[in-house]
Amino acid sequence: MSGTVIDALLHFARVAPDRVAVDFSGDRVTYAELNSWADGVGTLLAAHGVTPGGPRELPLPAARVRSGTSAASSGRGEGDYVHRPPILFEQIAKAPGFGEADLEHLTTAHVGGARVPPDLFERWRPRGVLLRQLYGQTEIGGSATVTVRAEAEEHPDKCGWGTVFTRIRVVDPDGVDCPAGGLNISPAEIEAVVGSIEGVAEVAVFGVQDAKFGETPAAVVVATRADLTAEEIIARCNSQLADYKVPRYLVLSADPLPRMASGKIDKRTIRSDNDDLVVTHDRVR
Numbered sequence: 001m002s003g004t005v006i007d008a009l010l011h012f013a014r015v016a017p018d019r020v021a022v023d024f025s026g027d028r029v030t031y032a033e034l035n036s037w038a039d040g041v042g043t044l045l046a047a048h049g050v051t052p053g054g055p056r057e058l059p060l061p062a063a064r065v066r067s068g069t070s071a072a073s074s075g076r077g078e079g080d081y082v083h084r085p086p087i088l089f090e091q092i093a094k095a096p097g098f099g100e101a102d103l104e105h106l107t108t109a110h111v112g113g114a115r116v117p118p119d120l121f122e123r124w125r126p127r128g129v130l131l132r133q134l135y136g137q138t139e140i141g142g143s144a145t146v147t148v149r150a151e152a153e154e155h156p157d158k159c160g161w162g163t164v165f166t167r168i169r170v171v172d173p174d175g176v177d178c179p180a181g182g183l184n185i186s187p188a189e190i191e192a193v194v195g196s197i198e199g200v201a202e203v204a205v206f207g208v209q210d211a212k213f214g215e216t217p218a219a220v221v222v223a224t225r226a227d228l229t230a231e232e233i234i235a236r237c238n239s240q241l242a243d244y245k246v247p248r249y250l251v252l253s254a255d256p257l258p259r260m261a262s263g264k265i266d267k268r269t270i271r272s273d274n275d276d277l278v279v280t281h282d283r284v285r
Contacts, residue, residue: 009035080105083143085113086120087263089131093123103127110134110146112159114264115191115203121156135159144168157192185217185245193240194233194247199225202257206271208249208278218249218277220270222257230284238285249277250284 009031012019017032089111092098109124112134121131132152136143145168147160162168171177187205194203202222207215221233230250237246251274258266258273 009038080107081110082106082108083110083112083134085263086111086116087114087259089120089124090117093120098127101127103129108132110143112136112143113262115188115195116156117195118156118192125153131156133157133159157188187217190217190219190237190241190245190247193237194219194221197228197233197236199223199228200233202265204257204265204267204270205247206267206274208274210248210278213244216248217245218251218274219247220251220253220257220274222253222255228252234285246285248283248285249281251277251281 009021012021012031013035017035018030020028021031021034022029089109106129109129109131110133111120111131116131116133124131130149130152132147132149133156134143134146136145143163144166145160145162147155147158151158151160169177185207190205191203194200194205200221201224203219205217205219208218210216219233221228230252233250234246258269260266
């Protein structure tokens with residue numbers, strides 16, 4: 001047996017088919033069942049023309065909206081699922097022909113990896129597509145939580161419930177469960193409020209050191225309006241957020257926020273570039 005995951009799966013499916021391969025809180029899957037599911041996925045990929053050594057990615061367009069044309073081919077049957085970061089949904093929505101595209105075949109659209117602007121949901125909703133937020137990462141196999149269809153329309157700002165084999169815990173940096181009753185600050189909630197201000201093109205919220213709370217929110221705002229001030233931003237936050245959620249530090253910038261290759265805003269770089277923010281900038285409130 002070689003060292004690949006596939007060879008290991010085939011080996012145990014052959015010599016110990018009834019042995020438990022996955023056990024998650026009592027939910028058990030045997031090697032035979034896991035191998036059968038894998039065969040099903042392989043059959044589906046082969047039906048779409050994927051071969052060993054061939055393309056690693058299947059094109060699943062919501063619609064082929066062609067730049068420079070007013071029409072879009074619906075591609076009925078070309079794909080009923082799409083999973084992308086917000087920036088790609090934004091770019092598709094801005095493409096000529098999007099307003100006339102037939103998207104009936106697109107039954108599931110998951111969006112995640114970055115803050116989702118509230119108006120993005122409304123741009124896709126008239127096309128019959130309900131964007132559903134998720135939370136996840138590659139290291140955990142993709143999606144950890146996804147908004148269920150029944151709740152997506154009423155709660156587009158939420159990222160849903162845990163998926164199969166998912167157990168969610170809130171822990172500190174040492175992996176110890178955090179006690180209940182702490183102050184919970186969601187960067188996405190603050191970004192949604194700041195992002196709704198006219199003249200704000202982009203915003204990233206992150207935590208900086210604070211003597212009282214340990215961390216306090218700071219925001220970097222990319223402004224397209226020359227007269228946009230920190231006072232206006234803080235006033236909007238004061239009117240819509242709890243006091244402890246209002247950013248204590250604010251940076252107005254004319255430069256676009258850094259992004260990763262996936263199109264997500266690179267908060268790690270932003271945090272690193274502003275690691276001395278509490279020294280170089282005064283508190284705005």
